[in-house]
Amino acid sequence: MDGIYSANGQRQPSSDAVLTALQSLLASDSLRLSERNRRFLSFVVKQAVEGQAERIKAYSIGVDVFGRDDSFDPTLDPIVRIEATRLRSALTAYYDGPGRSENIRISIPRGSYIPVFSCSLQAQGNADELCRTGQSAACDRATIVIHDHSGEGDPEAGLKSELFVDALLVTLRQERFRVRILPANDRSAALSAINALFANPGTACSLDITVRILNDGQRYSWRLVDLATSEVLTSNFQAWTTPTTPCPAIVGDFAATTARTISDLLRAREHSVGGRL
């Protein structure tokens, strides 16, 4: 059975590929997960693959996976919410570590228990075989190279921009982009890899960010540049005055808005040109 399993309209791996990935994941000793949470993962993946995503609710998980009875009330008995957090954390740790080379990745985005399946961003060579044709594939999203122009000569701006970059990393990866950061000169291997990307950009974009400390506040700005054409695709900025100096949550919100803006723009662009970006 092939189809779209996630709500975001992205092209998905085939059912067989997902189920094989699930079996591989469940059999892995490297996945730090209780037996109960392995059943949780298995339940939501199988429901999604079988086209029963609407059944994936706290109530059905509580009853079918955690053995609660009909009176199960997730507000008094938050077992599903807690275990979902631990499951997400375990999956992230697995794919960041021993499962780094897995072709198909299973994740459960926050705010939902419906799993999302994507082709590994590091398995481009196998992706065409594993993905079915569709509107836009998670495995086809552009590479974003973050280039931070803030830090030199201004340690405070450097610290603030580090916070902004951290938040962007999380949110851009949630939008399924491949993300790289232009490294310091002493990391020559990484720098060479990115210079090669600049020389032959393909679908890559540069996200140039700057944080400036002003007399009366701070200004966070970014520009998205198509590395193939140098065209500035979009840009934005936000300034905060000193009394409302941004806390991590506000910077996180700005990063999330930035990632969504970039994602929407690249998706629209990709549709308008009928190709990939």
Next chain:
Amino acid sequence: MEHARRRGLARLMLRWPDRRAQLRSFSPDDPRLGDLFEAYELACEAAGYWQRSDAPFGLERAREYQALADATEEDILLKIS
């Protein structure tokens, strides 16, 4: 949600005084740990709720949540070690 994260982190610092300095270096909104802080707090609160409950399965549920809080605590300590 933010309060739960903050309380979860504070509770961990109380439980693990020898790791307090290390825990203090994390924000309650840390992208890697914030949700686990919240889950930990939820598990501890649920354990307390069911401990006080007069439901027939209250104690059993309280033990389940205490075990879950311990497991979540272990997840967090493993991540920061």
